[in-house]
Amino acid sequence: MWDAMVIFSTTVIWTLLLVSIALVVAGYIYYLKWASKPLPELNDQDAPFVSIMVPAHNEGIVIVKTVQALLNFNYPHDRYEVIVINDNSDDDSADLLAALQRKNPTRNFKVINTDNITGGKGKSNALNIGFKSAIGDVIAIYDADNTPEPNALRYLVAELQQNDEYGTVIGKFRTRNKDVNLLTRFINVETLSFQWMAQAGRSQMFKLCTIPGTNFVVRRSIIEAIGGWDEKALAEDTEISFRIYKMGYRIKFQPAAVTWEQEPQTVDVWFRQRTRWVKGNIYVIVKNVKLLFDPTAKRIRFDIFYFLSTYFLLLTALLMSDIVFVMSVSGYVHVTVPGFSNSLWLLAVILYVLSVFVSITTEKGEMKWGNILVIIAMYIIYTQMWLIVALKGMYLYIKESVFHLESSTKWYKTQRYK
Structure with missing residues (x-):
């Protein structure tokens, strides 16, 4: 049984690693x-x-700058x-936004203040409320902690007008606080590699992208x-991406449209x-697996x-790998394929490091x-952290969606920093 677990986990991880390497190569071609x-x-x-x-x-800490x-x-x-x-906030957001309106009386700047009756049910609900007041032919979405570069919107809209097949154009997001500590450095590398691998690579190979939740325009x-919405x-960006593709539209990645966000x-x-x-993406998978x-x-x-592979196969493979490792080190089990396992793990580490490094070389200074x-x-470190997160996310999804023990239609607040 233990040998079978080693072979299964190694095969799954290597298969997904090879897929990632293929996406990195494709992403680099996209970049060139x-x-x-x-x-x-x-x-x-002619600007719409x-x-x-x-x-x-x-979001009082960051909303003024945004x-x-x-x-x-x-x-x-x-x-x-x-x-x-301004969705059911109990900080000083309303006062700060009112002061901004007074300073910009000639601009098209609206503030919608909701309470726990009209709002307070999460990002998707807030977007639906805002959409009722929107008059544009093009809708742009930015998170409250974003600092987009001056030309970001211009590039997104210009790209949207290039092709009627584009239903959405997404930009690139960078980590504003990347040098704070090791965790923010992890996130910086993760976001860069994701965009040039999973976004640009999938776009090059399959003409697929996923809306990132911020810094994008949609018709x-x-x-x-x-x-x-x-x-x-919870993962409203992934969910709406699937529906846009099902309508026959494409989602275009325009790296020149940059926003800086706080992680x-x-x-x-x-x-x-x-x-x-994780919980939000599992919801999207379950909702769309029939497709x-x-x-x-x-x-x-x-x-x-x-x-499916990321949240089920990879999760299972990493869990099995960790169990076998702990049991073998403890002396409770003896794996008879150590050469097969150890040699491939070493090569996997090398290829992982090289592929991620290649993907981030597209960014100046990285x-x-x-x-x-x-x-x-x-x-x-980060892989094991993700494993724990994935397990917790799956547990919460089952707890809330299957057993209905908690409501998931609420804001999940990410702490901001000055």
């Missing part, structure tokens, strides 16, 4: 093609009206509005057609955030397999020896 092309241009006279929506719950960045976009000022949904007609979905600086905050992500057998959903079958050490530490 993108870097060789001129950036999309926007004619100000954009409604920027910012769902916010107790709104100021949005109001300073290099986009015709009479062609966009900013709508902040208003799409939101109207799908009836808004699913208020049961968790402590393990407990990170743990709560990522547990919510594997739907002829109209051929385009997104790879993504369904990708998510090609440094220190990041190799960070990636090695990620393989040893």
Whole structure:
């Protein structure tokens, strides 16, 4: 039995590692093609009206900086509005936003203040509330902790206008507080490698991307057609991506559109955030697994397999691997295929480090020896952290969705820092 567990876990992990390497290669090809092309241009006279929506719950620490960045976009000022949904906040957000409105009386800047009756039910509900007041033909979404670069919106909208097949255009997000500690360095490498591997790589190979939840634009007609955001979905970005693809649209990745966001600086905050992500993504998988057998959903079958493999196969393989390792070190079991296992694990570590490092070399200032050490530490530490998060997320999903022991339609607050 123990040998079978070793063979199973090694096979699964290696298969997914090879898929990741293929995505890194494809992502790098995407990067080279993108870097060789001129950036999309926007004619100000033809610029569509954009409604920027910012769902916010107790975001007083960061909301002023975010709104100021949005109001300073290099986009015709009479062609966009900013709508902040101050959703059932009990901090000083309302006062801060009111002061911003007084300082910007000539701008299209709206604040929607909700209470625990009209709001307070999570990001998706807040977006649906904001959408009712939005007048733009294009909808843009930014999280409350974002500081987008001045041209971000311009590049997103210009790309959207390039092709009618694009239902959504997503930008790139960077870690604003990456140098705070080892955890934020892990997150910085993770986000960069994810975007150039899972986003750019999938786009190159399968013309697939997943909406990241912030720094993206979507056609208003799409939101109207799908009836808004699913208020049961914690991972509303992944959920809406599947529905957009099922409509026949594509999602385009434009790396020139950059926003800087604040990431968790402590393990407990990170743990709560990522547990919510896992639980939300499991909801999306369960909701859409039937599309594997739907002829109209051929385009997104790879993504369904990708998510299934990550949250079920990989989780099982890592768990088995850890159990065998602990039992063998303790002397309770003896594995008869140590050469097979050890040699492949060493090679897996090397390939993992190289593939992740290649993916982050696309970013200026990230090609440094220190990041190799960070990636090695990620393989040893961060993978095990993710395993615990994935197990907790799955437990909470079963607890809430199967046994209905708790309500999941509420805000899950990520701590902010000055």
